[in-house]
Amino acid sequence: MAYNQLKYRKNFGLLIAFVILVTVLFVLAMLFARRVIYNFVETEFNNRKVEVFDQSVQSFNEFFNEKIPEISYYQGFLDSVKAAEFVNDVIRKNAFVEKALFYDIEVTNADSIESGIRYNHLLIYPKRVVDFHLDRENRLVAERKLRSEGKEYDEDFNSMMLKFIAFLDRVNDSTTLSDNDIYRVFYTLNAGKVSYMNIPRVSDLLVYKNMMHSSEAPVVTYEHDLFMFSVNPQKIQIKNIAPNLYERIEVLPIVSGSVSDQRNYWETQLSMPGALSDYKLQYSSSEGFIYKEINRRFFPVSVGISIIYIILILIAYLIYRNAIINSKLFRLQYDFINNLTHEFKTPVSVIKIAGNNIQSxxxxxxxxxxxxxxxxxxxxxxxxxxxxxxxxxxxIENKSIKPNKEEVDVMEFCEPIFDAIKLKYPDMHFTYHVDVQNNMVVDTTLLGSVFQNLIDNAYKYSEVNKRFLHVDVQQNKKNFIVKFTDRGIGINKKEFNSIFKKFYRVKNQFNQQGSIGLGLAFCKEIIDFMGGEIKVDSVQNEGTTFTLLLPLGPKKNKE
CATH class of the missing domain: 1.20.5 (Single alpha-helices involved in coiled-coils or other helix-helix interfaces)
Known part of the structure; x- marks a missing residue:
């Protein structure tokens, strides 16, 4: 039966389709993951600005909601010294507060010539106005202002007092001050300014209303405090809690241009509240900066996808490798059966012919x-x-027998084998050298088979004019070292790891028939069986050396 008729069937089409499918899915998964991460970063870029905004204006909110209301604790009895202490603490802790105007206010129903806000019988006017700010040496400076020095002071004061008087008209015995009333009446927010007047008790508000509408009310005077803080939003400290998303965050006038007019930039913004409303927080990042973040997040995802892809490709490779190995094994088994049949057939045929001749x-x-x-x-x-x-x-391969070791003199073991070589191969130039001190403890039958196989190979795989063999037997502290050196055709280094495998045959002109691929495999199994080692060193067209390392037996010197 021809080998081609028994060819191992390998259908690699399905395997190739699997590899192509896995590769396409790998590319699509990479593209999809990249797009998802891009969209996620884009969404986060637009959403996390609120967190940055809240953190950045937190100091302003604390100033507005917690520090300013402390003015009411004094109930109008702040003097210039205490006001200076209060303002000094505010300005030094909040860099965005550039200056503060302190109004020491009196509310009375007396017939006074003081100028202020008069409604019916009620007069509200500032006794003094003090401007607090830091000089170039970072010292707090207090400057007394006169009413005649500027219209700005009158406008701020008048605006606040008009709201206050309008609120007094609505006060009654059931009035309670809600948060909405407090922010609407006692706060005034203008661009870059926060004005605040201390909050009186409801009972005081009822007295003020009575003073305002009754001409018979007794003449009394009440003290109040009003502060006007000038704030600079551009001095608010930006807290960029997402530095991987925002390359630059700025406080800019709300009417300023946008970097989004430039290409290759991502940009978003948030308007600032209240007294900061003329400004905005602008967030901008270059595409290169954003892509670094996208790549940073994409890297572990791509590694995970790549690992899965490599595992699948490795599985495909193992399937391919298994198919190739099975194919080689099939051919080796076929060659083994074919050669074994030939080896049996030849002597059987000769025996049959001889028997027929005898019979006839x-x-x-x-x-x-x-x-x-x-x-x-x-x-x-x-x-x-x-x-x-x-x-x-x-x-031996199944370890179903044990080596029959016996102590033997090395020369007594080797001489019969070497003498047989000269008789069996008279055309081969054979030499040997034995230099040992100890006896061998080996299975002589098995080791003789190894010697005979290596000698036969040296003769078989050599040109007619290069049939040469030298056997060198020595020993060191641990092993007997037996070297078989020939000048044959040699072995390719790529096949060093294969020649000791079962059914493996080196393809050459000397090995077409008559070999079942068990010789060197048999040698290796025997040497391993006896606790030794076999090595090969060869140069093509120059020769081969097989080295046997056999463990020393008991230290008994030769007599």
Whole structure:
């Protein structure tokens, strides 16, 4: 049966389709993951600005909601000294507060010539106005202002008092001051300014209303405090809690341009509240900066996808490798059966022919009887040797037997083998050198098979004019070292790891027939079985050296 008819079927089409599908899915997964991360970063870029905004204006909110209301604790009895202490603490802790105007206010129903806000019988006017600010040496400076020095002071004061008087008209016995009333009446927010007047008790508000509408009310005077803080939003400290998203965050006038007019920039903004409303927080990042963040987040995802892809490709490779190995194994088994059949067929055919000749001959001479007997004996020995070799290999490989070790003199072991070489291969130039001090403790039958196989290979795989073999036997502290050196065709280094495998045959002109690929595998199994090691070193077209390392036996010197 031809080998081509028994060819191992390998369908790589499905495997190739699997690899292509996995690769396409890998590319699509990468693109999809990249797009998802891009969208996620884009969404986060637009959403996290609120967190940055809240953190950045937190100091202003604390100033507005917690620090300013402390003015009411004094109930109008702040003087210039205490006001200076209060303002000094505010300005030094809040860099965005540039200055503060302190109004020391009196509320009365007396007939006074003081100028202020008069409604019916009620007069509200500032006794003094003090401007607090830091000079160039960072010292707090207090400057007394006169009403005649500027219209700005009158406008701020008048605006606040008009709201206050309008609120007094609505006060009654059931009035309670809600948060909405407090922010609407006692706060005034203008661009860059926060004005605040201390909050009186409801009972005081009822008295003020009575003073305002009754001409018969007793004349009384009440003290109040009003502060006007000038704030600069551009001095608010930006707290960029997302530095991986925002390359630059600025406080800009709300009417200012946008970097989004430039290409390759991401930009978003948030308007600032209340007294900061003329300004905005503008967030901007270059595409290069954003892509670094996208790549940073994409990297672990891409690594995970790549690992899965590599695992799938590795599985495909293992399937391919398994198919190739099975194909080689199939061919090796086929060659083994084919060569084994040939090895058995030749002696069987000779035996059959000899038997037929004996059976058909009427009379056999003594010489013919001896010839046919010798032929039958030789061919039977070949069959027996081949079967013993196969059986021994199987037993050694399965470790179903134990080595029959015995102590033997090295020269006594080697000489019969070397003498047989000269008789069997008279055309081969053979030399040897033995230099040992200890006896061997080995299974002589198995080791003899190894020697014979390596000698046969040295003869078989050599050109006619290069049939040479040198056997060198030495020992060191641990091992006997036996080297078989020939000048044959050599072995390619790529095949060093394969020549000791079962059924493996080196392809060359000397190995077309008559080998079942068990010789060197048999040698390795025997040497390993006896606790030794076999090595090969070869140069093509120059020769090969097989080295056997056999463990030393008991330290008993030769006599």
């Amino acid at each position: 001959a009427e009379n056999l001479s003594q010489m013919e009887q001896q010839m046919y007997g010798k032929i039958l004996d030789q061919e039977a020995d070949k069959l027996n040797s081949l079967m013993n070799k196969l059986l021994s290999f199987a037993q």
